Amino acid sequence: MAVLFLVPLVLALVVVMWGVGIYNGLVAARNRVKEAWAQVDVQLKRRFDLIPNLIETVKGYMQHERGTLEAVTQARAAISGAGNMAQRVEAEAGLSAALGRLFAVSEAYPDLKASTNFASLQEELASTENKIGFARQFYNETVMNMNNRVQMFPGNIIAGMFHFGQETFFKVEDEAQREAPKVSFN
Amino acid sequence: MWEQIAANRRKSILLVMSSALLLGVLGWALGVNFMGRNGGVPGVMMALVVWLVMTLTAWYQGDNIMLSVAGAHRVQKEDLPQLFNVVEEMTLAAGLPKMPAVYVIDDPAPNAFATGRRAENAAIAVTSGLLRTLDRDELQGVVAHEMAHIRNKDIQLMLFAGVLAGAIVILAEGGLRGMWLGGGRSRSRREGGSDGSGIVAILAVVLMILAPILAQLIYFAVSRKREYLADASGASFTRYPEGLASALEKISRAPQRLGGATSATAPMYIINPLKRTGEMAANATSTHPPIDERVRILRSMAGGGLADYERSYREVTRGGGVIPASELSSGAAAAANQPAREASAGPAPSARENARQVDDFFYRKDGYRKLDCACGTTLRIPPDFATPAAKCPRCGTLHDLR
Numbered sequence: 351m352a353v354l355f356l357v358p359l360v361l362a363l364v365v366v367m368w369g370v371g372i373y374n375g376l377v378a379a380r381n382r383v384k385e386a387w388a389q390v391d392v393q394l395k396r397r398f399d400l401i402p403n404l405i406e407t408v409k410g411y412m413q414h415e416r417g418t419l420e421a422v423t424q425a426r427a428a429i430s431g432a433g434n435m436a437q438r439v440e441a442e443a444g445l446s447a448a449l450g451r452l453f454a455v456s457e458a459y460p461d462l463k464a465s466t467n468f469a470s471l472q473e474e475l476a477s478t479e480n481k482i483g484f485a486r487q488f489y490n491e492t493v494m495n496m497n498n499r500v501q502m503f504p505g506n507i508i509a510g511m512f513h514f515g516q517e518t519f520f521k522v523e524d525e526a527q528r529e530a531p532k533v534s535f536n
Numbered sequence: 537m538w539e540q541i542a543a544n545r546r547k548s549i550l551l552v553m554s555s556a557l558l559l560g561v562l563g564w565a566l567g568v569n570f571m572g573r574n575g576g577v578p579g580v581m582m583a584l585v586v587w588l589v590m591t592l593t594a595w596y597q598g599d600n601i602m603l604s605v606a607g608a609h610r611v612q613k614e615d616l617p618q619l620f621n622v623v624e625e626m627t628l629a630a631g632l633p634k635m636p637a638v639y640v641i642d643d644p645a646p647n648a649f650a651t652g653r654r655a656e657n658a659a660i661a662v663t664s665g666l667l668r669t670l671d672r673d674e675l676q677g678v679v680a681h682e683m684a685h686i687r688n689k690d691i692q693l694m695l696f697a698g699v700l701a702g703a704i705v706i707l708a709e710g711g712l713r714g715m716w717l718g719g720g721r722s723r724s725r726r727e728g729g730s731d732g733s734g735i736v737a738i739l740a741v742v743l744m745i746l747a748p749i750l751a752q753l754i755y756f757a758v759s760r761k762r763e764y765l766a767d768a769s770g771a772s773f774t775r776y777p778e779g780l781a782s783a784l785e786k787i788s789r790a791p792q793r794l795g796g797a798t799s800a801t802a803p804m805y806i807i808n809p810l811k812r813t814g815e816m817a818a819n820a821t822s823t824h825p826p827i828d829e830r831v832r833i834l835r836s837m838a839g840g841g842l843a844d845y846e847r848s849y850r851e852v853t854r855g856g857g858v859i860p861a862s863e864l865s866s867g868a869a870a871a872a873n874q875p876a877r878e879a880s881a882g883p884a885p886s887a888r889e890n891a892r893q894v895d896d897f898f899y900r901k902d903g904y905r906k907l908d909c910a911c912g913t914t915l916r917i918p919p920d921f922a923t924p925a926a927k928c929p930r931c932g933t934l935h936d937l938r
Contacts, residue, residue: 474617477622484629488629
């Protein structure tokens with residue numbers, strides 16, 4: 351008769367162990383998302399810190415581009431002022447666009463282009479843009495992984511029990527901002 | 537990549553175990569030969585000590601040995617900012633916990649490899665020839681390929697494979713020398729010991745035959761599939777398969793041969809450094825898949841994701857798939873199933889700038905002084921230059937060197 355009690359006990363134990371496995375997987379996935387976001391954040395901060403240096407270098411050469419320079423400074427200020435995540439993402443996209451315009455305009459200044467300081471700053475900023483892109487790519491992969499776990503059966507049962515929510519993707523800027531910046535020489 | 541990682545761990549363990557067995561047999565044979573009938577056990581004990589030292593060396597010093605055999609020098613961000621940035625970018629794309637150390641090899645042949653015990657202390661080495669020939673996108677493709685080797689833990693297996701292959705070559709040579717010198721002495725010491733030295737002779741011959749066979753086995757362990765997988769992951773990191781494709785083409789067409797490569801380290805490189813351009817044809821024992829095939833697969837990818845590589849691979853090779861099913865169905869692959877991006881819009885003349893920086897680095901390392909003359913000429917003063925002044929060959933200005 352003892353066997354009759356043992357069978358459901360063992361079954362219950364297996365189910366609990368299986369649930370613990372799924373729970374731990376969810377926690378690990380969520381931590382990976384957090385860590386991936388931290389990497390994006392590091393790169394965004396780095397770009398933020400590079401801007402004053404860039405403005406300082408460019409200022410002397412680009413006397414007639416006050417508007418372009420101010421747009422970059424303002425876009426940077428908008429990041430500090432961003433209250434929530436959505437505003438932050440929008441402000442960062444705005445800075446990307448302003449920087450793109452600045453580098454496009456800089457093509458018209460051979461003296462500036464010849465400056466080694468500017469060349470190294472340009473490589474730094476171009477690379478930081480890339481790093482933001484790659485960090486975001488990896489972040490989105492971890493979010494996809496997390497969301498799959500939360501939505502798919504049987505993970506959704508455990509996720510529902512312990513309130514694991516879906517994570518938000520870091521979307522690429524909207525189509526208008528992806529367009530090449532327009533350059534005007536006047 | 538979990539299937540791949542688990543398979544690599546199994547192969548690493550198998551490699552260490554079989555090398556222990558080989559050493560045990562060798563120790564027993566040498567013990568019996570040099571110490572008489574009772575020498576077998578101490579011989580085996582000694583061999584086990586050697587095995588332990590070798591394994592620990594491979595584990596703790598293997599990457600350093602690999603790097604110094606290849607003649608690699610550590611560089612910092614100030615030396616080669618672009619290379620450093622590209623490595624940092626790919627570290628982020630691969631989601632590795634820590635950026636690998638960056639090394640440069642002063643060799644005109646373009647090539648690259650990755651090594652290390654695990655992702656946290658890995659290293660990536662590229663030749664100066666690679667920096668001179670590739671543009672930024674191509675360099676990124678190569679670094680992404682190496683980053684994939686690090687993330688898939690291919691490097692751990694290569695470490696053991698490389699050190700053991702090296703040790704086996706040394707043993708084979710040592711055995712031969714022992715046969716000529718030690719064998720003769722032991723015969724004169726113990727009369728009638730000719731059968732003993734006969735064993736050594738046979739053993740040495742067997743080892744001499746074994747060494748290349750084992751090297752071949754290591755070549756097989758580093759299967760072609762691993763290279764395809766690294767290409768696939770690399771393309772999914774950069775989202776720009778054309779970068780790696782055009783880099784592979786340039787590397788395989790370069791006429792130079794890599795100086796610091798041996799059969800023990802050859803499987804590590806992105807392209808087999810021991811084969812000349814004319815011998816690139818595929819054969820059963822080759823460590824790397826044929827380049828044209830790798831290039832063709834990358835070029836016919838519809839997007840930048842793993843699934844795109846899988847589809848393209850099936851099309852080009854008309855064979856089965858290469859990427860584990862579990863990896864294709866996972867979230868990462870689904871997210872990676874995105875269109876390839878455009879060529880990067882970074883500063884364009886990067887190969888020339890890199891060439892200048894890499895020159896600067898190696899001249900500085902060798903103690904050369906750099907002098908910029910007012911006429912635009914750069915003078916490099918060797919460390920043993922005894923004259924107190926140097927004359928610019930272009931404008932004739934005298935530069936004071938004190």
